[in-house]
Amino acid sequence: MTDTLTARILAGDVRAAGRLMRQVDDQHPGARAALDALFAHTGGAYIVGFTGNPGSGKSTLVNAFIRTCRQKGLRVGVVAIDPTSPYSGGAILGDRIRMQEHALDEGVFIRSVATRGNLGGLSRSTPALVQVLDAMGFDVIIIETVGVGQDEVDIARVADTNLVVAVPGMGDDIQATKAGIMEIADIFVINKSDHPGADRLRRELKTMMSLVENPPEDAWTPPVVHTIATEHDGLDKLFEKIEEHRAWLDAQGQEGARARRRIEHLIRLIVQGELDARLARAMGSQAWKQEMDALTERQDTPWRAAELLIAMLGGEA
Amino acid sequence: MTDTLTARILAGDVRAAGRLMRQVDDQHPGARAALDALFAHTGGAYIVGFTGNPGSGKSTLVNAFIRTCRQKGLRVGVVAIDPTSPYSGGAILGDRIRMQEHALDEGVFIRSVATRGNLGGLSRSTPALVQVLDAMGFDVIIIETVGVGQDEVDIARVADTNLVVAVPGMGDDIQATKAGIMEIADIFVINKSDHPGADRLRRELKTMMSLVENPPEDAWTPPVVHTIATEHDGLDKLFEKIEEHRAWLDAQGQEGARARRRIEHLIRLIVQGELDARLARAMGSQAWKQEMDALTERQDTPWRAAELLIAMLGGEA
Structure with missing residues (x-):
């Protein structure tokens, strides 16, 4: 079977x-x-991460990038990570809209991942889905993520090249630095680059990069690429920069190290899932309910309760 | 000591x-x-979460809200969670700018949390910091977060009332649903509500809420509050809506359940930290290095390796 x-x-x-x-x-x-x-x-695919705030036109950019890859004869798999809203089923809707363009193309496979809120699920199944696409022989695998934070750092560990998509006129300097995704960017994309403020944003990104103190001599300097995804403008340039980054990785001998980190990351996620399951079992027990009663009366402390819980996990291991 | x-x-x-x-x-x-x-x-403070995208003017809104609380004689503690950028030290910068207004006010304490990228640190220390502020006797504790995703869901478990701050003209319908923070909102705030599109955004939020199927009869319907934080406009209304939500929680008898969930969440974070430390030790061992060699040669699989790793954890428990 x-x-x-x-x-x-x-x-x-x-x-x-x-x-x-x-x-x-x-x-x-x-x-x-x-x-x-x-x-x-697995191990044959090249993995590209697309990360950016809502409103950056990232989904349109991914669609345009798929077209560019197809023109070059490359088969493309996509894992799109959309936090699910209980109000809309956003992931499925977005998926359907995007599937329309590539529905009849067997060289394209798009899969949306629902995140299921509180289980830390955003990135849990992603590496396994990437493995399936990799084993199927897709040349390029795109991981598309929304928003900022821990999830993006997790994704960066899975991808070979990470694009951070920005858009002109969406905030001032301090807010840009808050994004927290600058550190994972191998390439910056300024999408909607015909909008006012594109040059200013480019200068800001360049300034931020210049603030890195004492970069290693052979360090990769993230280029800034301008695109207008709706008009398919700048996509060849973007493809070229990804190839340059890939060549740089090869020259650094870092592809092996990245592959190793990727496997280790996958294992961490699997272990995490198992430990979460054991934790849930322990926290469903009668002994734990009594401990929680003591805690809400402030008769014990969370730190001592944590010790108890870890002992309960260990007993099952 | x-x-x-x-x-x-x-x-x-x-x-x-x-x-x-x-x-x-x-x-x-x-x-x-x-x-x-x-x-x-601990247990005496009322905890309010402020969440919203970069560019929503959330920091200005928090500042204005602090002023409103001070006018009412309430002491306010703030935990501001800023993903740290290696380029700017953004958290510290933002902190200093905000401290200026309240620097001489002993009734205000602002603390920024750096997130340190890959340790899942975004929310790890937050509950402990909230506990310190709570024990100090602050009446209101504000938790301010940037961006969307898992981190916000984690924060929601710590706060009594969660505000989601939106701003007109920052994206279309589908992107709004992607935000994934709709599900945690107790109150929606449309900040910069003098900007074009505020009424449209209000309608969109109302439409999204109307899509909830069969809500319980006594369910809380998140109100939408318009503010212009730079002009201190709408802050009294916002304060009022928070008090209404608090009264609703009291009437539901949910405050006790929330307090319990908050403690349980804190314990989870403590347990997680300890398990991460054990995992790091196991993954630093010689046995693990050999297993990784086998894996990169595709002579074992990540799922079997995960079993090995869990056994190593259990042995130490």
């Missing part, structure tokens, strides 16, 4: 891949064997 | 509080005893 599913995925069967991805999302126990079997066939 | 520090903090000594907060940030072992001792004195 698993053998058949694995074989079909390796043969590029998108329905089989979709089925395994749903199993991954649902934490179906059957997914594990298939992922184990696929792992030996 | 710890007794003295604790006593000084309970007496409202801001220097002593600052010292303990630095110990918390640095994960200094001495912090634990002081936090244990302070815990019995």
Whole structure:
């Protein structure tokens, strides 16, 4: 059963891949064997991260980039990470809209990941989905993320080249530095670069980069690329800069180290999932309920309770 | 030593509080005893979360809200969570600028938290810092966060009332739903409400809320408040709506449940920190290096490696 599913995925069967991805999302126990079997066939894809605030036109840019890749004969897989809103089912909606352009193209596979709020799920299943696309033989895999923060740092560990998409006129200097995504950028993209303020934004980005003290001599300096995604403007330049970054990684011998970090990151996420499950079991126990009663009466402290909980985890390990 | 520090903090000594907060940030072992001792004195503060994208004028709004609270004789503590940029030291800069207004006011204490990228640190120390402010007797504690995603959901578990700050003209419908912070909002604030598009944004927010299927009869419907923080406009209305939400929580009997969830959340963060430390030790071992060599050669799989790692953790528990 698993053998058949694995074989079909390796043969590029998108329905089989979709089925395994749903199993991954649902934490179906059957997914594990298939992922184990696929792992030996991974490592061939080049992974590009697209990160930027809502309003940056990032989804349009990703669509335009897919077109550029297709023109060059490259097959493209996309994992789009959308925090799910209970009001809209935003991920699915966005997915459908984007699928329209590439629906009939077998060289493109787009998968949206719902994040399910409080389980730390934003990045949990992403590396496994990337593995499936990698094993299917996609040349380029795009990971698209919204917003800023820890999630983006997690994503950066999965991608070979990280693009940070900015847009003119969306905030002043201090707010730009708050974004916290500057540190992961291999390439800055100024999208909607025909809007007022594009040159000012470019200068600000250059200034921020110039503030890095004593960069190593062979350091990569993130270039700033101007695009107008809606008019497919600047996409060839962007593709070129990604290739330059890839060549730089190769020259640095960092691709091996990145691949290793990527595997380690995947393992961390798997371990995290298992520990979370054990924690949930421990926190559902009667002993824990009594401890919580003592805590709400301020008769014990959270730090002592944490010790108790860790002992409960260890007993099950 | 710890007794003295604790006593000084309970007496409202801001220097002593600052010292303990630095110990918390640095994960200094001495912090634990002081936090244990302070815990019995917590639970009196009302906690308000301010969340919104960069560019929403959120920091200005928080400043204006502090002023409103001070006018009512309330003492205010602030924990501002700023992803640190290696280019700018943004957190410290923002802190200094804001401190200027309230520098001479002993009824205001502002503390910025640096997030330190990859340690999942965004929310790790926040609950402990909130506890220190709570024990010091601040009436209102503000937690200010940037951006969207998992971090905001974590923050929501700490706050009694969560404000989501939006601003007109920063994106279309689909992008608004991507924000993923709609689900945590108790109150929506449209800041810069004199900008074009404020009414449209209000309609969009109302439409999104109307899409909730079968809400419980006694559910809280998040109000939409218009503010112009730079002109101190709408702040009394905002304060009023927070009081209404507080009264609703009291009527629901949910304050106790929230307090309990808050403690449980704090414990989770403490446990997480300890497990991360054990994981780091295991992944620094020679046995792990050999396993990683096998993995990069695709001679083992990440899922089997995760089992090995969990066994290594359990042995230390």
